[in-house]
Amino acid sequence: MKAKSTDSGNIPSSVEEKDEPFREPTEAEWADVDAWIERNKDALNASIEEAHAQFERGEYSTLGEVMARIRARRLSRAPKG
Secondary structure (H helix, E strand, O other): OOOOOOOHHHOOHHHOOOOOOOOOOOHHHHHHHHHHHHHHHHHHHHHHHHHHHHHHOOOOOOHHHHHHHHHHHHHHHOOOO
């Protein structure tokens, strides 16, 4: 079962990566997150189910491999200067 993609372009700003110190989310921000999860619950559940299936088939990456991909992605997005 393939659920439609999540609306990741509309992730509440409270959960986006920022260069600010951590602070507890406000009630309104929690409400935004809850609403986003509710809108995307079918796609999120399908993604989790697929991840479990991939793991069972032995299709997974080590933490080191994942971190290497993250570093490479960040470097590719870094401003050229």
